[in-house]
Amino acid sequence: MADEVILLDFWPSVFGMRVRIALAEKGIEYEYRGEDLWNKKSSLLLEMNPVHKKIPVLIHNGKPVCESLVIVEYIDEVWNDRAPLLPSNPYHKAQARFWADYVHKMVNDLGRKIQWSRGEKQEAAKKEFIECLKVWFYTYETVGNFSVEAECPKLIAWAKRCFEKESVSKSLPDQHKVYNFAMGLS
Amino acid sequence: MADEVILLDFWPSVFGMRVRIALAEKGIEYEYRGEDLWNKKSSLLLEMNPVHKKIPVLIHNGKPVCESLVIVEYIDEVWNDRAPLLPSNPYHKAQARFWADYVHKMVNDLGRKIQWSRGEKQEAAKKEFIECLKVWFYTYETVGNFSVEAECPKLIAWAKRCFEKESVSKSLPDQHKVYNFAMGLS
Numbered sequence: 268m269a270d271e272v273i274l275l276d277f278w279p280s281v282f283g284m285r286v287r288i289a290l291a292e293k294g295i296e297y298e299y300r301g302e303d304l305w306n307k308k309s310s311l312l313l314e315m316n317p318v319h320k321k322i323p324v325l326i327h328n329g330k331p332v333c334e335s336l337v338i339v340e341y342i343d344e345v346w347n348d349r350a351p352l353l354p355s356n357p358y359h360k361a362q363a364r365f366w367a368d369y370v371h372k373m374v375n376d377l378g379r380k381i382q383w384s385r386g387e388k389q390e391a392a393k394k395e396f397i398e399c400l401k402v403w404f405y406t407y408e409t410v411g412n413f414s415v416e417a418e419c420p421k422l423i424a425w426a427k428r429c430f431e432k433e434s435v436s437k438s439l440p441d442q443h444k445v446y447n448f449a450m451g452l453s
Numbered sequence: 454m455a456d457e458v459i460l461l462d463f464w465p466s467v468f469g470m471r472v473r474i475a476l477a478e479k480g481i482e483y484e485y486r487g488e489d490l491w492n493k494k495s496s497l498l499l500e501m502n503p504v505h506k507k508i509p510v511l512i513h514n515g516k517p518v519c520e521s522l523v524i525v526e527y528i529d530e531v532w533n534d535r536a537p538l539l540p541s542n543p544y545h546k547a548q549a550r551f552w553a554d555y556v557h558k559m560v561n562d563l564g565r566k567i568q569w570s571r572g573e574k575q576e577a578a579k580k581e582f583i584e585c586l587k588v589w590f591y592t593y594e595t596v597g598n599f600s601v602e603a604e605c606p607k608l609i610a611w612a613k614r615c616f617e618k619e620s621v622s623k624s625l626p627d628q629h630k631v632y633n634f635a636m637g638l639s
Contacts, residue, residue: 318555330544337550344543357530358516364523369504 272297273326275312277304279445281374282335283323284438289339291434293346336367382449458483459512461498463490465631467560468521469509470624475525477620479532522553568635 274290274297276283290297302312302322315324315331325332325341332341343352354360373396380392416423429435460476460483462469476483488498488508501510501517511518511527518527529538540546559582566578602609615621 327544332544332547332551334551334554337547337554340550341543341547344546357527358513358518360530361518361523361527364526365504365518365520368520368523 270295271326271328273300274298275300275302275309275315275322275324275326277302277322278440279448280322281378284440285335286323286325286338286342287438288435289342289352291438292350292352292432293342294349295342295346336371339367456481457512457514459486460484461486461488461495461501461508461510461512463488463508464626465634466508467564470626471521472509472511472524472528473624474621475528475538477624478536478538478618479528480535481528481532522557525553 272290272295274283274286276286276299278301300309300311302309304322308320312322312324313320315326316322316333319333321333323333323335323338325338327341327345332338339352353363377392377396381389381396384392458476458481460469460472462472462485464487486495486497488495490508494506498508498510499506501512502508502519505519507519509519509521509524511524513527513531518524525538539549563578563582567575567582570578
């Protein structure tokens with residue numbers, strides 16, 4: 268029996284993007300079900316992730332896996348015959364997990380602060396974000412009026428190398444579209 | 454060459470306890486170096502975890518691994534010939550990771566709120582904590598004046614089964630000692 272893979276997602280979600288990239292790297296065919304989180308969550312989402320009620324959820328042969336980093340490791344372990352996502356060496360794997368956790372917290376905590384706070388609080392979050400030097404998001408830069416490229420050119424060089432991979436470039440929405448969405452412009 | 458394993462820890466830390474239990478389960482001999490976090494952090498801690506500057510840090514043959522959940526997985530992968538800590542089936546492993554992440558966030562976020570807030574905020578945190586039903590800590594119960602046992606007897610039954618294992622009971626400090634410490638009583 269062929270695997271049935273369904274992804275419950277929301278297109279501007281950076282956590283969803285992670286899973287989309289992992290699936291693309293592995294060349295896994297799947298059904299994409301976009302949720303409209305501004306309106307009503309689907310009954311399938313509530314059934315599949317009753318704890319957090321959040322996307323992304325990967326449904327593999329009827330069974331749900333939740334939380335983007337958990338999903339990425341699951342994908343890597345189930346489809347372990349191709350395109351490894353994590354190093355096999357335990358120490359290198361621990362380092363990858365450490366940085367994934369770090370970026371996850373940063374995007375979750377600081378990204379939100381930059382987006383939703385103003386004035387001194389936003390300045391503090393921007394400063395902390397730049398110090399973290401770990402992600403590059405057009406929306407945060409534009410809202411916060413700063414340039415990650417100027418602050419951390421090596422990070423941008425890395426991001427550009429990532430974008431040369433189809434699994435990345437084809438899995439992510441246009442950054443201007445995400446900005447417009449985040450600002451309520453579209 | 455025998456493995457050199459050092460644990461940088463702080464005795465009341467629940468994140469440190471996690472690592473102590475994992476090491477005990479695997480029967481790994483290690484040198485315990487207790488930090489005095491109320492005073493000055495050791496130069497070794499700052500050198501080994503320059504990003505977060507936090508315990509626990511496992512130093513294995515001179516190389517640091519940070520973040521308690523990352524450390525537990527590292528231990529499980531390096532000493533993979535005995536006492537598996539995570540299931541081998543990828544789906545069960547994903548479930549274990551999901552709940553570990555869940556408990557981690559709950560202890561980090563709600564545990565702190567119960568400990569440091571008062572009045573309405575503390576009440577809200579207590580309610581959320583009880584709803585989460587996932588850990589059992591004497592300190593939080595006493596500070597928050599509620600009983601996890603009354604609210605969730607199955608959880609307590611599970612905790613008691615855990616305590617029957619020497620790797621758990623011998624790795625954790627006395628709960629009254631932790632309470633006194635947390636309250637500044639000792």
